[in-house]
Amino acid sequence: NAGVMQNPRHLVRRRGQEARLRCSPMKGHSHVYWYRQLPEEGLKFMVYLQKENIIDESGMPKERFSAEFPKEGPSILRIQQVVRGDSAAYFCASSPERGTQETQYFGPGTRLLVL
Amino acid sequence: AQSVTQLDSHVSVSEGTPVLLRCNYSSSYSPSLFWYVQHPNKGLQLLLKYTSAATLVKGINGFEAEFKKSETSFHLTKPSAHMSDAAEYFCVVPLGNTPLVFGKGTRLSVIA
Numbered sequence: 001n002a003g004v005m006q007n008p009r010h011l012v013r014r015r016g017q018e019a020r021l022r023c024s025p026m027k028g029h030s031h032v033y034w035y036r037q038l039p040e041e042g043l044k045f046m047v048y049l050q051k052e053n054i055i056d057e058s059g060m061p062k063e064r065f066s067a068e069f070p071k072e073g074p075s076i077l078r079i080q081q082v083v084r085g086d087s088a089a090y091f092c093a094s095s096p097e098r099g100t101q102e103t104q105y106f107g108p109g110t111r112l113l114v115l
Numbered sequence: 116a117q118s119v120t121q122l123d124s125h126v127s128v129s130e131g132t133p134v135l136l137r138c139n140y141s142s143s144y145s146p147s148l149f150w151y152v153q154h155p156n157k158g159l160q161l162l163l164k165y166t167s168a169a170t171l172v173k174g175i176n177g178f179e180a181e182f183k184k185s186e187t188s189f190h191l192t193k194p195s196a197h198m199s200d201a202a203e204y205f206c207v208v209p210l211g212n213t214p215l216v217f218g219k220g221t222r223l224s225v226i227a
Contacts, residue, residue: 004158033214042205042217043159056214091158093215103149104215106159 002027004094004107005074012113019079019086021110025094032075033104034067037089049075082114119148119206121218129226134178134193136221138206141187148189149207149215150180159205165189176200201225 005024013019025032030051035043045059049069060067064082069075079086089111093104122137140148150162163174170182180191189206206218 035215035217042219043215045210045214045216048214059214093159103161103164105161106151108158111156 004029004092004105006090006092006107006110008110009108010111010113012115013082014115015083016081019082019112019114021077021079021090021092021112022074023077023092023094023107024074025092026096026105029094029096029105031095031097031102032069033093033095034075034077035091035093037091037109039088043091046077079112082112084114087112087114118142118216119208119218121204121206121221123221124219125222125224127224127226128196130198131195134191134196134200134223136191136204136206136223138189138191138218139187140189140206140208142208146208148180148182150174150178150189150191151205151207151217153203153205153220155202162191162204196223196225198225198227 004026007022032049034046036046037043047060047067048056052071064080066078089109091106091109093106095102095104118141120139128134148165151159152162153159162178163172165172165182173179178193180189182189201224203220203222205220207215210216
């Protein structure tokens, strides 16, 4: 059973470009979470999605960031018009069910560098 | 609101000596609590989780943690450090029903 997969592992963008980060959850998992890790900090929650639904986007910046989890295919975190402050590691996690007892399984992350 | 405080940003131990990574939580009820480990440039791996079944929780790689409600603590320990334990460790508590709240992390260095 493959774990959570993220691609690309590393992404370099110039200011103003778009960044698309992909996440394929573990098989059988229908809940996906995105987190951002800034240098020297812990992970910060961004958004929680189920198939075709955004459940909680309280941690998502109001502008330039969007996320989706279509019926078919991976979850996508999209950052438009990137700025240097978007440089960070973005982690995706998945779980089979919702709830505080459920373990979230993390992918290896996408490290975004904005030049 | 739930939160966690990791008391040390960096801990350094000699190989073969005990490890203690401290975590205090703030919650209005007995929460679930997790410890995750992150090796350099890697994703996060679950070490162990507390879900109120037992106060002493055993995890992978010889780590364990004890939930102490009276002290609101969930410290991570290991009797004997190994070089491969060098990593960043995060104490984590769920916020509400789903998102995880991470502590700022403790970097563990193991000296040969």
